[in-house]
Amino acid sequence: MIGRWRRRKETSAETSERIVVEGIAKSTGGRARTRIIMTMAVFFAVYGVIAGRLAYLGFQELEQGGPAPSRVTASRPDIVDRNGEVLATDINTASLFAEPRRIVDADEALEKLLTVLPDLNIEQTYNRLESDAGFIWLRRQLSPRQQQAIMQLGIPGIGFRTEKRRFYPGGPTAAHIVGLVNVDNKGIAGMEKYVDDQGLADLQASGLAVARDLEPVRLSMDLRVQHIVRDELERAMERYHAIAAGAVVLNARTGEILAMASLPDFDPNNPFNAHEKDRLNRMSAGVYEMGSTFKGFTLAMALEKGTANLNSRFDATRPIQIARHTIRDFHGKGRVLTVPEVFIYSSNIGTARMAETVSAEEHRAFFRQIGLLDRMTTELPEVARPTEPSEWKRIHQITISFGHGVATTPLQTAMAGAAMLNGGKLIQPTFLPRNEAQAQASALQVIKPQTSEMMRYLFRLNVEKGSGRRAEVPGYFVGGKTGTAEKVVNGRYVSGKRFNAFLAGFPVNDPEYIVLAVLDEPQPEKPGMGATAGINTTQMVNSIIRRSAALLGVKPDFGHESDALLVSTR
Template identity: 40%
Template sequence: MRRRNEPQIAPTRPCGMDLGQGGVHGGWTISLDGQRKAALELGRTRLLVAAAVFLLAFFAVGLRLADLALLSEAGEPKRAGTPSAAAALETQRAEILDRNGQVLATTLPTNSLYANPRRVIDPQATAIELAQALPGFSVASLQAMLSQDTSFTWIKRGLTPRETARVNGLGLPGLDFVREERRFYPHGHLTGHLIGYTNIDNVGQIGLEASFDDVLRGSNEPLRSSLDLRLQHILVEELAEAMEEWRGVGAAGIVLDVYSGEILAMASLPLIDPNAPRTIPDAAFLNRATQGVYELGSIFKVFSTAMALDLGVVGLADGFDVTHPIRAGRFRINDFKPKRGVLSIPEILMYSSNIGTVHMTLSAGTEAQQRFLDRLGLLDPVNLELGEVGRPLLPQVWREINTMTISYGHGIAVTPLQAARAMGAMVNGGQLVPTTLLKRTRGERIMAEQVISPETSQKMNWLLRLVVKEGTTGKADAEGYRVGGKTGTADKLDPNGGYAVDKRIASVLSAFPMDNPRYVVMAMVDEPKPTEYSFGYATGGWVAAPVVKAVIERMAPLLGIEPQAEPQAEAVAVAGDTWDPLLIPANLRGRHVAAR
């Protein structure tokens, strides 16, 4: 009960509340209209502020774009050839590797220096300081560049880090850098002709860089070549030593896998430095291994012998009388070291008889010779991933006299690579395998052409080993590796017609190991000079054969090939006979004596 005299408190309504019905507390309801209105006003204000900020930002960006496009002078390179963000992506190039993953070509970031001459305060003073920071530039040339009435000019592209630091330290107005990419070749001269190089804009100029320019540009997938950098080093070193010893004007060499067609090493001397292409003499650009065409001399006797045996016009037991020179019109064909009497087919190749080879080839005929050389790929340019490929020189009209001289390697000029590929077919079972500068994948199908029978190839393996052991190619015999091969010496063609005096090509074309040939090794020296040590000779046997021997002795252990003793006997598919590889059986010996 309420006491008497207690004051009565009437219900009141707090601020922001409305009286309602059916609500709690005896019919009172809480109203939020005031708070909601305040929140909406605050949100609307914030949205307006944010919109104003964004509008100002867009307006500022628009003004800056208009200023750059229409009003301002170029503060950064904008002309053709100047890298933009998009161009920078395009100039990235994939690496080129050797077959074992060694980097042969890569791309590195670099700085390029440019100037805005209109912002250069004192061109002469700037040129003086800049010339001290950039060796190779004269003050006059720099002052001329900095005095131009233009807003942009290149000073130097591809600065070294040291040059960049020196120029940066000058703090000269009107000069600035742009980030670019530069192609770099870690092994320099060693693979110059094969890998090639790019220009200042990273566009391939020669070699694999040019052939695969589209593939390399903008790609991160490395291009893996067939080259083995270890073998390349050996080949270049041995060729350079021979070229110096014999005072040659050039040299070339090849190491080829006869089953896969992969070029494991290939060199052309003089070498070129892809890191400094502007310093390369014009004469050095010639790739003697793939582009130079030469008469290779007696190396062609290998192909003539294989043709005659494969066609069946002669057998190993047959022979020809080599007593008398062959006369054909005004031409007379002699032997370098004449013999009298009959030489058997093995002896003709072993003693490198021109006369015997001509008789043997004439037994097959001119048309047969043309067809056979065509099948060996010696009449057309070789198909290779290089633009620097030479075209063979052939007689315009193929007469009988051409058949005679071509049989021993005169009157036809081919590239060393063509000869090496044809040699591979002689020893690998008779298959002409396409050559490549790219590493083949395991299990890759190779489209090879059967050009001679396996039986003929087996005979050639025996004959080629015999030539090294008993014939003209003895200095190529790397002990324990059973080398087979043939020398070649030929006078060089004179550009004015005929043959040059005292200018020759000395070469050796070899394979090993001859019980199961796997590799062809070729060496050639251009214009070697005779020495007292060689008794006045500068032939393939003296000049190139030692190169082949040294290369094989150094490369074989790297490829896991162990030296082995000479086999006691070697099967040759003729009448079921088994012959000693170091001797000619009595039934295959001719009746001859040395000529006086």
């Protein structure tokens, strides 16, 4: 409308100018040139003022009414799983806008809109409809039913624009991996944000993010396994009355994450509660004391440095007294224990004795070497930094040896666990496809293959004879280590509040996959039953492996001996 008005003014002005010039030329001759120039200057000055005013009004409309009507939400590439299943895609949706200058009766318009959109802010919407703005948004991303109902109201000055909206076919199934976008289709969490940070945001800003030119982003995740993991977490939370649960399935040879879930989660299609504290991604964005799962790392350190071997013996006869602290075993044997016995009986005393075969600084350096003390490197933006004492004194070294005093992310624990079992190579986890050759190019050899071989033996032995027995899945040669840690609340350990974990690998004689499951504050399934990791998280891992192994391409082996085999300690 503004453009047509300006063209009419220009046409009228040009006609007037031609008449004036011709009249002056006929009556005054050469003397008219000066007047012509002056007249043209006046016209140009007038046009300049008009143009400036129009520009000013345009900016005012943007400030008062929000985005200009020509603005279009940018396209995003589809996100798919490793098999091409769609995890996130764009769909077209209608958004409602108003042109207040064309609104005949703001009261009537608002009254009609409230019949379809009863949650509109009445005072705010009325003031905006009464304003002089040229364009305002009223509601983004309507449902088709809402759009049809508003169209039937026939309100002058009300219209619709087609915009892009992100749709997640799986709902909450992979919410913490895929992430979500804001109302303008910009990634704000998970792999959606990662995609933006890799250049999509720049393409969108330049207007080059055209849907047909955007290749799908393929993740390492397997949606089938992801569904199994989340389903088992829901069952475990209900069965063990826990406040939260999490699990990850990691390829031990490539670092690819096949599945990862944390409950409670959220639905990215309706993320009204996504920012609530209890819905954070506990697997990568939460740090916890991982309890006795750390005993495996301490044993690996002693074996790696040669201060112990599988035949070594450590005195666990009586508790260790340090100042006001007493270190006891949960189910103490009250005798000298071999290294395998320290592991399968989960002896705090035996593990502490083993830790003290090296200095505190050597202990700290080893844990840093296997990736437990530094922030993990991966594509997911939500990754927490581990916490540790600023100085490791003797008391710190002893408690950290069995998983108290250092807090790290469960995903980081799974990464370090993979290095213990895969031949000793630390591979940073990835949510994108990666083959073995690519993984090996960046892998760090953190323990010797012989040490890894001994750790595989110990992990298997613990499922056969120790606290991991409930994780056994016939034919899949499972090995693992439990962890039951008292939680720290307001700086103090609270009896009865536990964070349980089970770190497993399968088939542990030649590990392909690592599975780590955690439960936050689990309770006894029934009165009189225990609530340790050996009772609950082992069962979670059992169910995940039993349901997903075939999908992961791992064939059961019933034809060979599956007992833990002693390895050479020389």
